Amino acid sequence: IWFTSDMKQCEVINFQEKFSEIKALYKVWLKRQITPLGRVAVLKSLILSKIVYLWLLLPNPPDKLVDALQKTMYKFVWNRKQDRISRKIAIKSIAKGGLGIPKLRDYINALKLIWVRKLKTSDHKWKNIIKVTYPKVTLLEQLGSSLPIEELHLNKFWNDVFQAYKQFGRKIKVESSDELAAEPIFCNDKIQVGNRSICYKNWIDNKVFCIKNILKENGAFMTFNQFKEKYEINTDCITYIGCVQAIKSYILKTGLTIDNNMSNHMIKTLKVIYSGQKGARLYYEVLIQDANKPKCCEKWETKLNTDINWNTSFKKIQKIREIKLKWFQIRLVQRILATNVVLAHMGVEKDVTCSFCGKERDAIEHIFWRCEHVKRFWEQLQTVVNNACANGLFVNLNESIILFGHDCSFKSDDTFDLIILLAKFFIYKCKVKKNIPQFNLFRNYLKTAFEAYKYIAIINMSYDKFTKEWQFYQTLMES
Ligand SMILES: [Zn+2]
Structure with a gap:
């Protein structure tokens, strides 16, 4: 790996070198008579393996480079001819009706998510550097998506990691009332006031992070007075009710109900990330899922x-x-x-x-x-x-x-x-x-x-x- 004083340059230099190596590999493999499926296998085993560690260890390459590489992959699979299965579908796994062509942006994000897992599971010394440099990162488990990424002034690498985490959060759906109660309230796309997600810093400072924090024991929402009494937050009734309404309409959409506030659950996004054992396959599968169905159906x-x-x-x-x-x-x-x-x-x-x-x-x-x-x-x-x-x-x-x-x-x-x-x-x-x-x-x-x-x-x-x-x-x- 080449290291430069400017981190932005670092990835370009490293990536471009690999890119030309990859192009040479394409040439060799295109001479062989193999099926598109065989070429997908080549992509995964011989070509991606060349760059996986770069993406794991360095900040994300510029979008332009990623898109260019992605394009060459489709061209390679279809032997420089026209695609026969649409790209939206071809990136799905075979079990979902696709061919398993890697979708690079999600692939890169999935690799970055390994670091969110490592923040919890690893006991290496690098974590001390994080704790000192970005003390608020350690609040991840309380804040989830509400972690104020922009304010932390993370370096490009860690910024990429937490942007990946945000992307991932959008794909995770809660499936039980416990998981619902553990959802973060702020910076959560699913909870919106006036079509925008909300973020009330003084609430966060007073330890209001997730839905369960403003629930009573029976699972009902606190009244404004109860809320004021418990948290001593300087806020007005309209803001509070607006927030509760936003949460209620989100709950309605999930089709779930909360009947008591006994939940001790972790934020679902983190639960899924920590459940990943090795590598990034689980994360990748979550990131690429969408509602597109193959045309043939x-x-x-x-x-x-x-x-x-x-x-x-x-x-x-x-x-x-x-x-x-x-x-x-x-x-x-x-x-x-x-x-x-x-x-x-x-x-x-x-x-x-x-x-x-x-x-x-x-x-x-x-x-x-x-x-x-x-x-x-x-x-x-x-x-x-x-x-x-x-x-x-x-x-x-x-x-x-x-x-x-x-x-x-x-x-x-x-x-x-x-x-x-x-x-x-x-x-x-x-x-x-x-x-x-x-x-x-x-x-x-x-x-x-x-x-x-x-x-x-x-x-x-x-x-x-x-x-x-x-x-x-x-x-x-x-x-
Ligand atoms: Zn016939």
């Missing part, structure tokens, strides 16, 4: 005219071990798998009808379920599973099981999920080659895949587990 629901449990659909994708199959299922669910309609649009294909039957328009749901040839394929698979596989399942395949790997009425096991996935992949390969999918050929295909998994299981010394997982499905491979 609505499209599928209109197309199939049914509700689909997307949580399960995406979690099933997350469980897929093989990256090739994972990427295939992501493309299918996100509706970016190349059908003849898409290929015709790109000028690669002339015909927009199904490669199997040549009658219907080629659509994902047609290729994998609705086409007559594919239906026959699935019927054969279903018959063999029901007649010859003692897996204890009664399989009645339907469109949802085939497309998304689940259905509310059907409980499957992991091996069966994998077989369905392999069958879909097989069908897709047939489609590309314009061959009608034959069940007998699939049996050979499955056998080859099985042998490969067996080999991997032996190397990983998990052969016993493997045999158990596949015990009911051997007959499927015997044609």
Whole structure:
């Protein structure tokens, strides 16, 4: 790390050097034929690891640099072509319907939050320096978001840490009345008078920090006189009532109630931060969460005219071990798998009808379920599973099981999920080659895949587990 007398320069110098190293890495990896998912893995393991310690130890780099690096990441994942999944969605984890492309600003903030945790858990000597230089920082546990960051004149590094803490606080929702009572009143975006958060310094000086401080034992708010009596704060009735009203409308929004004031809880934001064990993963997950849903969800629901449990659909994708199959299922669910309609649009294909039957328009749901040839394929698979596989399942395949790997009425096991996935992949390969999918050929295909998994299981010394997982499905491979 380069150190400069001016802290602002420090990060620029260090960062720029890494940036050119990263660009060189991109070049090397773009020469390889890997899926976008593989490139996301490269981003996380080889590229981010180069700069994580800089972000952990130095003030945040200028936004311009972060944005520039972020842009190169999207370009890298999509191999310098157009994004196929919107950026808002692609940064979500796979279990939430995204690809897990790192969102750098949140990533940097998450790393900075480690220091808030360290303020409590670490017993190193640097804490003494903080205590002397910024004595008010030690009030964090009482003040939470009300900590007067601007007044403390923190250096850039610690300022970044507490700005990250503020960002984090906005994403944390209270879930119980105890947590609600422990919420800080001041500098809290959720408690507003006249559309602005409030901060009454003389209240803070008199130890009024959080909601529970102005509650009576039965959980009701103190009257103005009771408040005056307890705290001897020089304030007027209107200010007090305005504050109480603001808190009440916040409480209303949470849907929670406070029925007694026995809470001994810590401020929720800090509780979550202290609960992080190692690293910053938990913080990052909180920071990136938002209400955006992948576009494909609505499209599928209109197309199939049914509700689909997307949580399960995406979690099933997350469980897929093989990256090739994972990427295939992501493309299918996100509706970016190349059908003849898409290929015709790109000028690669002339015909927009199904490669199997040549009658219907080629659509994902047609290729994998609705086409007559594919239906026959699935019927054969279903018959063999029901007649010859003692897996204890009664399989009645339907469109949802085939497309998304689940259905509310059907409980499957992991091996069966994998077989369905392999069958879909097989069908897709047939489609590309314009061959009608034959069940007998699939049996050979499955056998080859099985042998490969067996080999991997032996190397990983998990052969016993493997045999158990596949015990009911051997007959499927015997044609
Ligand atoms: Zn067809």
